Amino acid sequence: MATTETQFMSSVGLIEKDVNGDTLWVWCYPSVDSRLRQVLLSKCCLTQQGRDFHTFVFGQFCRTWYYITTVEVQEPTALNKVTHFSTVVTAKDFNPEKYAALSRILCRMYVKHGTPVKMMEAYLTVLIKGICQSDENGSFLIKDYDVRKAYLAGSIKDVVSQFGMETIILYTALMLKKRIIVHHPRIEALLEFTRALPALTWHRKDWSILHPYVHLSDTELEDLQNCPGYIAGFVDPEVSNRSDLFDVYVNLPDSFITVSQSAKEAMAMGKLHKEVGHLIVQSAEDPERSDSQVIKDISIKTKEILANLLALADKCEDSKITLEGLKQHHFPAATENFLFHLAAAEQLLRI
């Protein structure tokens, strides 16, 4: 419903870069606490030393999603002494397309009028009514942007085409709620890749594990480590040395995946995994199936496995699985191990 969805928006902020080369946080509504502000300033490409200009980046910090749109100021404009600026929208939900569109409108307003008051008016109308007039034809409606569309916007086929059979490692890690770190020097590629990964565990529809843009700073890493399992994207190649932060490390430009020593035992794979891996690859390689169909296939298989697990749980008392219970079924070692850990992840294990 439109009303509840608008409750997701938390704040809007403005970062400007002026002719002196300073990047400053100049305005926000209603308020942004200083820790988040620091993080947002570090994420904005205007503060970074490199000349890379990223039009749109998003990420998560402390369970808040932030969406940063950066614009270069060009004539004619009411702004003086400003060369670039970024609009930051923070929200509780994951929907990059929605907030990108909203940010674009806000940016255009700001460039045209030179004052954030107009921006705020637009923001308030969206907040209250869920609709906003934009300068181009038409208007911005929140209900045009369904969250499912955001979830499905990532391309799982690309993931499978890049890693082939190794996608099963990612699948296993996600199913067992492990920590995955992805590295790519370019943020756009990182965002695109990581947002597709939670679709492998479609039955959970949990994108809160996704932290697509993280820097190696203490505040962010602390927040990251509060989550038990996550998908984190790093632009900094140094992260490969931080083996305390990950169970699976994905080097995107070179296309290889490594499993860290500490997680090798839990991630042991067997016949079951091979089966699932084949299914994923086959489904993705089929040119006639779209991304959503591939995701559906994978989720069907996942549901099968979970149904089996539930069946096993029902057989035991109080519907909880124990290791002894599993051992009685004489599964092969890897499958037994996987099911055991999966039960823990799905909270089916007896404590």
Next chain:
Amino acid sequence: MEEVDRILIHALNQIGTEVSEEIGSVSQFSSELIVKAVVRCVQVIDPGLGSALPSSLPPGMSARFRVGMSLAQACQDIGYKGEIGYQTFLYSNEPEIRSLLMFLVEKLPRESAETSDQPTGKSVVLQRAIAAAIKAQLSVPWLPVNCRLPLHTETQSAGALYSFHALPLSLSHSSKGPNKKHLKEVKDYQRDFLLPVTAQLSHHASLAASILEQHSTVLSAAQEWDSEWNNQGLLSRLTPQEYRSRKLTRLRKRIKEQLRSTALPSPESAFGSCHSSTDLCELLQSFSNSAPSDHILTKGTHFTHTQKFTFEQESATVTSSVPTGHQSDGDTQHRQQEELASLQQQLQQLCGDVDQLTADMKHMSVTNTQVLNELKQKELTNNEEEDKIQMKKKTLDCLPDTDNSLVKLQALVEASAKRLVNLASQWEKHRAPLMDEHRRLKEICSNQDLESSRKLSEIKSMHEKIRVSTEEARKKEDMYKQLVTELENLSQDVSRSAYTQRILEIVSNIKKQKEEITKILSDTKDLQKEINSLTGKLDRTFAVTDELVFKDAKKDEAVRKAYKYLAALHDNCNQLIQTIEETGTILREIRDLEEQIETENGNKTIANLERILEDYKAIRQENAALAAKVREG
């Protein structure tokens, strides 16, 4: 000429030829003296050539003749370009002798020029002294131990050798920087208890080494700090303390990163543990315990403990089997078997326990994660539910009067929105000028930065200049001191200032003369030009007149006479001019001849000729005597 002669005599005295006090000029040199002087010069210039020559003129005529020839040859070998032969020495004349002696004196090797080429300074003097001392010591031949005189023990025995071993010293000024506050206790300790440097060391021989080490450390640290501060510190625009503290934090961070990157892989490979130890102490402990130790159970996993247990048990069994080998066989075997069985039982039990524990731990960790997950999720759902409850409560309150409430709510919302926008615009009125002010000030600041960086670069160049100037000043002072000492040591026989004055006078005279000569030359040129033009004019006029008159002369008698007179006049005048010219040339010849007569007169030719005749007669007599001797013997 006097000064030249004085200089020559002085130079000859210096190289070793004895010239008596009375002789004041070269014209007074006798043949013997000339020969002695020339031989000495040649010996000094070129010892190889000079060794073959006798130092004085022998009595016999033929011998004299031979000596003269060899001396002439030697002089030519040295490089004298003028005409030289035995007659120059035996039958000398003043100008030739003077030029020869001047050439030889100039060729004399100059010691003073060499010393001025060498680098100046006290350190160089010291080095030269050290080099000389070492050379002297090396030149002393090595003798075996028994033959050594006390003179040699200092340089040839091994007892004098000490290795360079520096020990730490405690000096009262060893703390960094004059600004550091000295605590009263430290000062008291330094005053009352701190031993002097010579007493601080256990081994006296290392005193020099320790002091050198200490001083060079402090000096090099100070120099490095100076250079770093001048290059980077000033540019960073921090105070020295800030700069130092920043450097310290930067270095610490690097060390931490390095340790972390190198430390992490090894514990995992050594233990295969599930938990990577973040505590640095544990990390370091794990390095020292990487070899399995029997007694200490380090922080590892159950797997490694199992490993260690099995190995221990095996080693225990091995060791236990060895000492029992000495006792009687049957008894021992029985006992051994009993022991073995019990130990094996124990082992199995322990293995079982360990396995159980392992499984438990694994189970625990997995369930732990599950519970934590559950907890987190529950918390989140709790929060969400709370918010929902709040919302629902408020809606419930509004529920009885839905329509009104809805309208009221909408109105409220719109009013709030309007108020917010109003507040925002008010805030904007305050914010915008502040932002502008901020930017303006930042611009001024950056301009000032440019200024200050420019000034910094100026300061740097000033430092450079100061350094270079101090170097030069030091060098010049050293050179000045050395030259002053040299000047004092120089002999006072010949006064340099008189020479330099005369030289300057002569130079100015020559300049004046040159000016006069050029004037005369220009005058002569002008005269010659005038003469040429007049002659030309004359010829042309005569030609014209001649023609004119000749034309009329054919007709008129008087004109013919006039023509004859004209021709005669022209001829006579020509003759006059010729005579004048001849007179001039003859006068010039007279002058030249007079000059030649003067030079010839100086040659004392007559005296020489007489001597030659005498010597010739003497040689003939000698020849006759020698021939007679040969015929007899």
